[in-house]
Amino acid sequence: MHPDRYESWGRFPKVCRQEVRSLRFRSDPLPEAEGPLLPYGLGRSYGDSCLNEGGTLLSTTNLDRLIHFDHERGILRCEAGVSLAEILRLTVPRGWFLPVTPGTKFVTLGGAIANDVHGKNHHADGTFGRHVRCFEVLRSDGTRHLCSPEENAGLFRATIGGLGLTGVVTWAEFQLRPVSNPLIEAESVRIRSLDEFYEVNAASEADYRYTVAWIDVLASGRNLGRGLYNRGNHAAPVTADLPKLRWGSRLAVPLDAPGWAINPLTVRAFNFAYYHKQLRRVQAGLLPYEPFFYPLDAVAKWNRVYGKRGFFQYQCVVPTGSEAMREIIRTIARSAEASPLVVLKTFGDLPSPGMLSFPRQGITLALDFPNRGERTFRLFEELDRLVADAGGALYPAKDARMPPAMFQRSFPRWREFATYVDPRFSSSFWRRVTHEF
Amino acid sequence: MKRVLILGATSAIAEETARLFASKGDRICLVGRRPERLAEIAADLRVRGAPQVETLVSDLNETERHGALIDGAAEALGGLDTALLAHGTLGDQAASQADWTVAASEIHTNFLSAASLLTLLANRFEAQRHGAVAVISSVAGDRGRQSNYVYGAAKAGLTTFTDGVRNRLAPLGITVVTVKPGFVDTPMTAHLPKGPLFVKPDVVARSIHRALAKGGNVLYTPWFWRFIMAIIKAVPEAIFKKLKL
Numbered sequence: 001m002h003p004d005r006y007e008s009w010g011r012f013p014k015v016c017r018q019e020v021r022s023l024r025f026r027s028d029p030l031p032e033a034e035g036p037l038l039p040y041g042l043g044r045s046y047g048d049s050c051l052n053e054g055g056t057l058l059s060t061t062n063l064d065r066l067i068h069f070d071h072e073r074g075i076l077r078c079e080a081g082v083s084l085a086e087i088l089r090l091t092v093p094r095g096w097f098l099p100v101t102p103g104t105k106f107v108t109l110g111g112a113i114a115n116d117v118h119g120k121n122h123h124a125d126g127t128f129g130r131h132v133r134c135f136e137v138l139r140s141d142g143t144r145h146l147c148s149p150e151e152n153a154g155l156f157r158a159t160i161g162g163l164g165l166t167g168v169v170t171w172a173e174f175q176l177r178p179v180s181n182p183l184i185e186a187e188s189v190r191i192r193s194l195d196e197f198y199e200v201n202a203a204s205e206a207d208y209r210y211t212v213a214w215i216d217v218l219a220s221g222r223n224l225g226r227g228l229y230n231r232g233n234h235a236a237p238v239t240a241d242l243p244k245l246r247w248g249s250r251l252a253v254p255l256d257a258p259g260w261a262i263n264p265l266t267v268r269a270f271n272f273a274y275y276h277k278q279l280r281r282v283q284a285g286l287l288p289y290e291p292f293f294y295p296l297d298a299v300a301k302w303n304r305v306y307g308k309r310g311f312f313q314y315q316c317v318v319p320t321g322s323e324a325m326r327e328i329i330r331t332i333a334r335s336a337e338a339s340p341l342v343v344l345k346t347f348g349d350l351p352s353p354g355m356l357s358f359p360r361q362g363i364t365l366a367l368d369f370p371n372r373g374e375r376t377f378r379l380f381e382e383l384d385r386l387v388a389d390a391g392g393a394l395y396p397a398k399d400a401r402m403p404p405a406m407f408q409r410s411f412p413r414w415r416e417f418a419t420y421v422d423p424r425f426s427s428s429f430w431r432r433v434t435h436e437f
Numbered sequence: 438m439k440r441v442l443i444l445g446a447t448s449a450i451a452e453e454t455a456r457l458f459a460s461k462g463d464r465i466c467l468v469g470r471r472p473e474r475l476a477e478i479a480a481d482l483r484v485r486g487a488p489q490v491e492t493l494v495s496d497l498n499e500t501e502r503h504g505a506l507i508d509g510a511a512e513a514l515g516g517l518d519t520a521l522l523a524h525g526t527l528g529d530q531a532a533s534q535a536d537w538t539v540a541a542s543e544i545h546t547n548f549l550s551a552a553s554l555l556t557l558l559a560n561r562f563e564a565q566r567h568g569a570v571a572v573i574s575s576v577a578g579d580r581g582r583q584s585n586y587v588y589g590a591a592k593a594g595l596t597t598f599t600d601g602v603r604n605r606l607a608p609l610g611i612t613v614v615t616v617k618p619g620f621v622d623t624p625m626t627a628h629l630p631k632g633p634l635f636v637k638p639d640v641v642a643r644s645i646h647r648a649l650a651k652g653g654n655v656l657y658t659p660w661f662w663r664f665i666m667a668i669i670k671a672v673p674e675a676i677f678k679k680l681k682l
Binding site: 005022024025026027062065066067068069078090 | 447449471473474477478480481484485624627631
């Protein structure tokens with residue numbers, strides 16, 4: 001195996017001392033390996049939660065078998081290395097959709113559980129973990145544990161959102177959502193400010209399963225928070241011919257872009273054009289689900305646009321009513337560091353079974369920052385302070401640098417979680433954030 | 438709907454090919470050594486659309502059992518239309534050089550056992566006057582190289598044997614495909630560093646599936662290996678023997 005190929009999506013930090021072993025059959029024992037172990041799926045975590053410096057990654061993508069599909073009730077049991085893309089390919093033609101999906105379908109089922117992923121329907125349906133019925137955890141001592149809300153409930157709750165640290169999930173069973181077709185009735189609403197975001201959001205959440213906003217994070221003053229608010233529902237049955245859906249062939253970014261490709265000028269120009277692309281205040285239409293949920297998946301390896309130094313994603317959640325979000329956006333606009341990829345959304349109050357789950361009631365902002373070294377880190381320290389003061393948290397799946405104190409304060413159940421960590425499992429992230437401070 | 442026999446069913450290429458048969462609604466019989474692994478693959482193929490999946494546990498090195506094995510598979514599926522021979526080992530060249538018994542066992546697995554199975558399948562297809570079989574050989578059989586000539590020689594024998602069977606059965610319209618994969622990213626090659634010539638097993642599986650359905654002869658997969666091997670075969674021996682290949 002070539003350890004060099006195993007990097008995180010943000011390509012920071014770089015890790016070289018790392019072995020890789022591939023898991024192929026779920027009935028096989030864990031392979032002999034050096035150092036601590038960590039499962040690795042499709043590597044879409046941005047920071048170091050999918051890296052294991054000095055240890056061994058257990059590649060799970062060959063655990064890609066289906067076990068059982070109950071077509072009537074929409075319950076799928078399959079191995080943990082099956083990607084969400086493969087699940088959709090199989091289930092959508094039969095009238096079933098993922099209960100919750102992140103912004104890329106190139107994640108494994110195991111990864112979706114380990115990060116307890118959320119989607120545009122968090123206000124309506126909560127996290128992925130709420131829809132998981134059971135799974136098997138293979139521990140380093142060779143024992144296998146069937147986990148569900150009733151059986152081995154502690155390990156079940158630790159493994160959901162547990163960042164792969166409690167053992168390898170070999171297979172899982174979860175509940176799908178019925179749909180009539182692959183289409184989304186989507187609407188895009190122009191919002192002129194953060195206040196308007198809150199207004200449109202409050203009016204939308206009751207009627208729309210999926211809601212999310214893009215904002216022009218460089219706009220300031222009275223334009224602060226302006227953007228496009230997207231909302232949608234699965235379409236009702238349609239009788240006319242469906243638009244042809246394309247699977248497969250994708251564009252790819254062939255090379256690393258030069259480091260200056262994403263700079264304040266290009267970002268400002270993009271944001272201006274994107275905000276003004278729609279002339280009417282509300283634009284509605286019927287879309288295939290792929291461009292609605294996965295616009296970036298159309299470009300393979302889009303992470304290369306940030307160049308070899310990589311990039312960071314900063315995703316935080318703060319309480320909805322607080323002034324913190326306005327101050328966070330203002331700070332980012334002032335720094336002019338961010339990229340155009342920005343997501344703003346509110347989380348609902350549905351609790352996740354996961355002990356270490358990131359989503360909690362509040363408003364969440366996610367955005368990319370090219371790695372410009374010290375400058376970028378100084379900005380993050382400023383943002384951390386605003387998030388921490390508001391009682392918020394950062395998303396471990398996106399993180400490459402939060403200080404241990406911040407992690408331990410915003411994930412208060414981490415010590416309880418630690419008792420479920422497999423003694424032979426660890427990650428670069430886990431060692432970093434559990435350091436004494 | 439076809440009735441498909443897959444020998445060496447737990448190999449990555451065989452498993453990916455089996456998924457393509459399953460998605461077309463074919464009936465499948467899997468043969469391999471490990472019952473748990475066969476059961477895992479069988480469940481997957483059923484969910485992917487195969488109306489019937491049988492599993493037979495067998496060590497294919499035991500050539501004396503091949504007749505009963507193929508009869509059993511044909512009985513379970515109600516006949517045979519298509520077969521894929523995918524079992525094999527990528528042996529340890531150094532160990533084979535040091536110890537002839539290791540080399541002999543390599544040759545037994547990669548050539549003799551495959552030739553035995555192909556003989557039985559050819560006779561069956563000849564008698565029923567239809568059928569299609571693909572045999573996984575290797576580009577390693579195209580020219581002997583110091584780094585893996587024991588494996589290469591076994592595959593060279595298998596290539597020639599398969600070519601001969603194709604020549605014999607062609608008048609009956611029976612498809613016999615000699616498959617020559619290049620570098621495939623599978624557990625068999627897990628220890629090798631991956632260059633740009635490596636492909637995922639599903640790429641190889643698609644070309645095998647197509648060749649079996651539409652009729653094929655010698656299949657280099659991916660296609661560019663036909664040209665790479667044409668060059669390697671064309672290098673004069675006086676130069677070739679000085680190369681470290």
